[in-house]
Amino acid sequence: GCVSETCTRHRRYDASASPTAVDIDFEGKTLAANEMEERDQVAISYGIGEITGEFVRETVCLAVSADSRSCVSMRVIAATEMTPEPFNAFDFDGVLGLGLAGLALDPEFSFLGQLSSARNLAEDQFGYFLSRSDDVASEISFGGVDPRRVASELHWSPVHKPELGFWQVKVLSVTVAGEALPLCADGDCVGVADTGTSLLGVPRQASQRLHWLLARKVNVEDTSGLDCRETAGPDLVFELEGGVKLTLGPEDYSQAKPMQVPKVGGGSQPVCRAALLPVDEVE
Structure with a gap:
């Protein structure tokens, strides 16, 4: 042991x-x-x-x-x-x-x-519910999906190259506030659903641009009680194979606490940022 x-x-x-x-x-x-x-x-x-x-x-x-x-x-x-x-x-x-x-x-x-x-199993399925609050426990179900935990009608996207072992899907496009990123223009974008991370992995070469598009200045002096997940921000939309559109709002992609960015001449500007993880692409 x-x-x-x-x-x-x-x-x-x-x-x-x-x-x-x-x-x-x-x-x-x-x-x-x-x-x-x-x-x-x-x-x-x-x-x-x-x-x-x-x-x-x-x-x-x-x-x-x-x-x-x-x-x-x-x-x-x-x-x-x-x-x-x-x-x-x-x-x-x-x-x-x-x-x-x-x-x-x-x-x-x-x-x-x-x-x-x-x-x-009643069905060869599992579903997981990730709670937004510590007051409500997250859950996983086997053999089907708990309808009490579903926020909308279910949509299905096929697993891309299942032989690799990942819950991987093809990403056709990525948009922020209606602006399409050139990230998936060549048609070879993929994404992996991973319950083991709280961060959103993005290709390293696109992470800086995505950070900039999702960042929001916060005009308050006292940020001690500020939760960036409750601060307005643009939608981040992934268009997946199979006609599925996955929309993430600021409550989904934001880090909870703002970052203090130094100002020219002194002081700092609180900025709400996305919880992004730069990922090196593997051939």
Whole structure:
């Protein structure tokens, strides 16, 4: 198990306390007692950090009641080491991967895939609701979409190159306040839906222009109680393949706190900025 300070901040999984846990190697074969000392490990990057872990086959359930329809046998990685950054800052204790099969080390690592293979889902779908307020919990649903959490009619855009494993879609155009950016003029733009980040990733060469278009000056002296997500700003619109238009308002793309920009001659100007992450394009 993991005994570092980073791990002890969290609730830890103990395979020895589980009647359904089986220690396995990289290929999924059960380990004999004399193979436990030098067992296979894997290192996985997560954001700016890394997890090192060992392989276990376990029964994983969605519900505490362990209804057989909500349980699957799958392979999991039990952490033996976690870097302080970013895991010291996280409240959650584990990561449930929801990528497509192309990203999995083996199909048995895919929770959604195993649920689907066992025909335990009403529909091969999941939906996630990201709350705007700490007073309302975010949610994820398996087997369909919770209609109580849907803000509008559902629209569907096809996954682009699903063999890569990402929930990736083709982006036909990007506009800010009606101004089309030349970013997607050549027709090869793509975007990835990722629940593991709170930032909006944009190509590095376009990030400065997009920052400028989405920035708003705030003409108040005291910004201590200012929330930029509640400050008026232009719409950011993504046109996706399949006739889908995704519109983000300032409440979706803004950083909460304004940035203080120095003025010529002294003082500073508070500016509301977008939460953008410059991303280097990979060929």
